[in-house]
Amino acid sequence: SPSSVYVALSEENVALFLQKHVRDVWDLLGARTGVEVEISEVGDGNLNLVFIVKGPKNTVVVKQALPYVRCVGESWPLTLDRAFYEAAALQEEGRHTPRLVPEVYYSNRALALIVMQFVPPPHIILRKALIRGDVLSTLAADLSEFMARNLFFTSSFHLSGPSKREAVAFWSGNHGLCALTEAVVFTEPYCPEVAHNRWTSPALDETVAQFRQDQALKVAVGKLKAKFMDSTEALCHGDLHTGSVMVKEGSTVVIDPEFAFYGPMGFECGALLANFWLNYFSQAGRASDGGGRHEYAEWVLDTSVAIWQEFCAKFLALWTDAATHQGEGFKRVAYAKPEELRAAQKVFVQDLLRDTLGFAGCKMIRRIIGIAHVEDLESIADLQVRAACEKRALKMARTLVVHGVEYASIEAVAALARKV
Amino acid sequence: SPSSVYVALSEENVALFLQKHVRDVWDLLGARTGVEVEISEVGDGNLNLVFIVKGPKNTVVVKQALPYVRCVGESWPLTLDRAFYEAAALQEEGRHTPRLVPEVYYSNRALALIVMQFVPPPHIILRKALIRGDVLSTLAADLSEFMARNLFFTSSFHLSGPSKREAVAFWSGNHGLCALTEAVVFTEPYCPEVAHNRWTSPALDETVAQFRQDQALKVAVGKLKAKFMDSTEALCHGDLHTGSVMVKEGSTVVIDPEFAFYGPMGFECGALLANFWLNYFSQAGRASDGGGRHEYAEWVLDTSVAIWQEFCAKFLALWTDAATHQGEGFKRVAYAKPEELRAAQKVFVQDLLRDTLGFAGCKMIRRIIGIAHVEDLESIADLQVRAACEKRALKMARTLVVHGVEYASIEAVAALARKV
Ligand SMILES: Nc1ncnc2c1ncn2[C@@H]1O[C@H](COP(=O)(O)OP(=O)(O)O)[C@@H](O)[C@H]1O
Ligand SMILES: Nc1ncnc2c1ncn2[C@@H]1O[C@H](COP(=O)(O)OP(=O)(O)O)[C@@H](O)[C@H]1O
Ligand SMILES: [Mg+2]
Ligand SMILES: [Mg+2]
Ligand SMILES: [Mg+2]
Numbered sequence: 093s094p095s096s097v098y099v100a101l102s103e104e105n106v107a108l109f110l111q112k113h114v115r116d117v118w119d120l121l122g123a124r125t126g127v128e129v130e131i132s133e134v135g136d137g138n139l140n141l142v143f144i145v146k147g148p149k150n151t152v153v154v155k156q157a158l159p160y161v162r163c164v165g166e167s168w169p170l171t172l173d174r175a176f177y178e179a180a181a182l183q184e185e186g187r188h189t190p191r192l193v194p195e196v197y198y199s200n201r202a203l204a205l206i207v208m209q210f211v212p213p214p215h216i217i218l219r220k221a222l223i224r225g226d227v228l229s230t231l232a233a234d235l236s237e238f239m240a241r242n243l244f245f246t247s248s249f250h251l252s253g254p255s256k257r258e259a260v261a262f263w264s265g266n267h268g269l270c271a272l273t274e275a276v277v278f279t280e281p282y283c284p285e286v287a288h289n290r291w292t293s294p295a296l297d298e299t300v301a302q303f304r305q306d307q308a309l310k311v312a313v314g315k316l317k318a319k320f321m322d323s324t325e326a327l328c329h330g331d332l333h334t335g336s337v338m339v340k341e342g343s344t345v346v347i348d349p350e351f352a353f354y355g356p357m358g359f360e361c362g363a364l365l366a367n368f369w370l371n372y373f374s375q376a377g378r379a380s381d382g383g384g385r386h387e388y389a390e391w392v393l394d395t396s397v398a399i400w401q402e403f404c405a406k407f408l409a410l411w412t413d414a415a416t417h418q419g420e421g422f423k424r425v426a427y428a429k430p431e432e433l434r435a436a437q438k439v440f441v442q443d444l445l446r447d448t449l450g451f452a453g454c455k456m457i458r459r460i461i462g463i464a465h466v467e468d469l470e471s472i473a474d475l476q477v478r479a480a481c482e483k484r485a486l487k488m489a490r491t492l493v494v495h496g497v498e499y500a501s502i503e504a505v506a507a508l509a510r511k512v
Numbered sequence: 513s514p515s516s517v518y519v520a521l522s523e524e525n526v527a528l529f530l531q532k533h534v535r536d537v538w539d540l541l542g543a544r545t546g547v548e549v550e551i552s553e554v555g556d557g558n559l560n561l562v563f564i565v566k567g568p569k570n571t572v573v574v575k576q577a578l579p580y581v582r583c584v585g586e587s588w589p590l591t592l593d594r595a596f597y598e599a600a601a602l603q604e605e606g607r608h609t610p611r612l613v614p615e616v617y618y619s620n621r622a623l624a625l626i627v628m629q630f631v632p633p634p635h636i637i638l639r640k641a642l643i644r645g646d647v648l649s650t651l652a653a654d655l656s657e658f659m660a661r662n663l664f665f666t667s668s669f670h671l672s673g674p675s676k677r678e679a680v681a682f683w684s685g686n687h688g689l690c691a692l693t694e695a696v697v698f699t700e701p702y703c704p705e706v707a708h709n710r711w712t713s714p715a716l717d718e719t720v721a722q723f724r725q726d727q728a729l730k731v732a733v734g735k736l737k738a739k740f741m742d743s744t745e746a747l748c749h750g751d752l753h754t755g756s757v758m759v760k761e762g763s764t765v766v767i768d769p770e771f772a773f774y775g776p777m778g779f780e781c782g783a784l785l786a787n788f789w790l791n792y793f794s795q796a797g798r799a800s801d802g803g804g805r806h807e808y809a810e811w812v813l814d815t816s817v818a819i820w821q822e823f824c825a826k827f828l829a830l831w832t833d834a835a836t837h838q839g840e841g842f843k844r845v846a847y848a849k850p851e852e853l854r855a856a857q858k859v860f861v862q863d864l865l866r867d868t869l870g871f872a873g874c875k876m877i878r879r880i881i882g883i884a885h886v887e888d889l890e891s892i893a894d895l896q897v898r899a900a901c902e903k904r905a906l907k908m909a910r911t912l913v914v915h916g917v918e919y920a921s922i923e924a925v926a927a928l929a930r931k932v
């Protein structure tokens with residue numbers, strides 16, 4: 093069995109492992125002996141080990157899964173096999189958006205290990221960039237391209253029915269990570285008996301109690317969970333929050349697709365927009381320029397709008413082009429007239445916006461009252477100020493989940509964010 | 513490779529095959545030599561060989577797939593592996609509704625062959641029973657039970673996320689048959705260039721031309737096709753028309769699940785209801801009692817209503833019961849109050865009715881203007897009379913596809929059938 097071979101690497105033995113077992117990568121590093129290689133473990137995520145391995149010529153990243161949820165401990169086991177799916181997802185994304193993902197140099201399923209391209213400074217994690225207030229001129233273009241191309245090319249729009257179902261069969265194997273999402277995003281935040289739920293207390297106690305009694309909200313969340321479980325529209329990154337994106341001005345790299353699965357496209361779009369909106373609400377609580385950073389908050393909100401709009405434009409362009417719309421979905425032969433295609437596209441975008449808003453709402457809620465929170469809000473030290481931001485975010489989130497279908501455009505959603 | 517072993521059996525060698533290779537079945541037949549066994553090939557379906565094998569003690573059925581679509585010929589190849597999935601589906605259904613499916617005695621993947629329980633006379637194919645005017649007192653109860661139990665127990669309501677995704681992975685392999693449905697149900701009827709489309713001509717020429725120009729219809733069909741391709745709610749029989757059911761008074765047996773796949777529950781319910789409604793419209797064209805058999809038509813329509821109502825009642829009962837609702841979908845812990853469960857169930861039934869009506873409409877259309885027609889209508893010799901029945905069916909079908917969402921109850925749908 094794979095797990096009998098597995099051993100977690102440490103800063104002490106990563107270099108030796110590469111020297112002995114991954115000769116190509118060792119040559120890339122350009123070191124003669126281990127002493128010429130600098131190792132630092134930088135995993136700031138919740139789940140895995142991440143080693144930066146710096147040689148005289150080049151630097152690489154070694155990421156290894158642990159057999160449990162790192163931020164919880166060994167009491168919450170998690171399949172090692174996620175590293176296999178992460179490597180496969182990086183490779184699949186590499187085919188559609190090579191510019192936007194790290195290259196995989198080597199992967200080892202038994203060791204749950206990936207050696208990949210280093211994303212060098214001054215790239216930082218997008219969440220941190222949004223917290224410190226960076227303006228990034230290509231961010232919306234890059235993220236919309238990432239989503240449009242990867243979702244389109246893995247969907248029924250591009251694939252034949254059989255190829256699509258073969259892909260679904262393969263990716264269904266990553267069900268351990270899906271189960272984690274099913275629990276922490278869609279269920280636990282609404283369950284009083286889950287001890288690891290957290291929120292800004294006592295300020296949010298009443299809101300949390302209300303959410304758990306909120307029938308309309310819970311039924312809508314249940315429907316979205318069912319869609320998460322029962323829809324296989326496209327290969328989703330599966331964890332596309334602002335902590336899974338590294339940026340510097342003019343460059344965007346999406347990392348960490350270990351949650352990759354065939355799911356509803358709205359889950360992918362919703363996850364990303366939710367994290368922009370969480371940051372938007374956090375800006376009002378940033379003391380830096382007193383009374384919040386209004387102008388930067390507007391940039392964050394505008395960027396979320398632009399991501400959606402550019403995503404739609406790029407996705408529809410791939411659908412409109414016969415060279416890329418080769419799949420069984422809305423098969424071209426049945427929609428020969430341009431106005432038929434446009435009508436189908438209009439309905440598609442409406443439905444996807446509805447799903448996107450619903451999933452975005454779920455994601456916002458779970459980051460405020462569930463197990464895993466976001467630094468954007470957690471870093472607001474004053475609990476009253478933080479709670480005020482969180483309350484606005486929760487209000488918007490509930491509206492998106494329960495009334496998302498009433499929002500016909502992303503501008504209307506941005507207006508909602510401004511006024512809640 | 514499996515296909516190198518494959519050879520199609522004939523009436524001449526079926527007995528010898530069983531005698532040599534399937535000893536248990538041979539013993540069941542109770543024959544000492546092949547001369548004591550009577551063989552007849554009865555395959556009236558579109559795809560496969562079906563041999564009735566009668567021995568002195570017992571009779572069994574030997575069904576074997578051919579490597580092409582039987583009713584079209586060798587020019588349309590079709591995967592032999594469907595027999596493997598058919599056997600697996602019969603076995604899965606056998607776990608949930610043993611009374612309602614034939615038992616599998618033996619199956620052989622390489623030979624694409626299944627030996628199963630014989631459903632004896634006076635059972636006949638339900639389609640033929642509805643054509644001749646049989647009243648069957650347990651039909652609605654049995655078919656609603658078949659659908660409710662098989663859909664429920666293979667869905668996220670009963671299964672954990674991981675088990676459900678493992679099941680999806682397995683059944684995704686039956687993609688060749690899904691591709692056939694994608695083509696003949698959702699695409700070809702709307703494409704002038706498909707030569708094997710047929711309809712009652714010239715009476716329906718104009719309607720067919722209109723349908724192919726009907727933007728609202730085609731976009732709605734495209735959405736339903738996307739749902740067929742991208743939804744994995746439950747293991748569906750996949751070909752649940754009245755030709756896949758054998759009946760006698762008090763007994764119902766569902767055969768022929770070779771199209772089994774994980775798909776939207778509405779596809780399953782819609783397929784069955786569509787075939788009742790096609791029969792309903794055909795009754796007005798039956799000369800037997802002059803002016804159509806009004807009373808029997810009402811029984812057919814009432815039965816379709818009862819199937820839906822009893823299906824919902826049985827499915828919701830399984831959901832309400834903690835002993836069967838063990839799955840990740842609408843996880844019980846988050847819906848502890850009875851009124852929360854009821855609210856979730858109400859939304860579920862509404863959504864499922866909408867899907868069911870849409871898929872039913874697609875199925876009705878394809879049986880009148882696509883490749884494969886139904887005997888209910890084809891047996892009406894007078895083409896004007898037949899076309900009049902078909903026009904009403906098409907009118908209802910279009911309404912279901914385009915306006916299905918506006919029908920809040922199955923009674924409203926029955927009223928529509930009566931008045932179109
Ligand atoms: N390819 C890379 N180049 C540079 N830094 C990386 C790379 N991959 C990961 N990191 C760093 O390691 C951190 C954790 O990596 P991540 O893949 O998100 O792990 P986890 O799955 O545990 O969240 C990232 O936030 C980033 O700072
Ligand atoms: N188990 C059975 N018992 C009795 N008759 C059967 C049985 N299975 C099939 N048949 C007969 O053979 C016909 C074709 O079988 P079916 O499984 O529907 O094949 P196909 O996949 O080619 O449509 C049925 O309509 C029925 O008359
Ligand atoms: Mg991460
Ligand atoms: Mg991760
Ligand atoms: Mg059949």
Ligand SMILES: [Mg+2]
Binds near residue numbers: 609610612613615
């Ligand atoms: Mg049985």
Ligand SMILES: [Mg+2]
Binds near residue numbers: 557751768
């Ligand atoms: Mg069949």
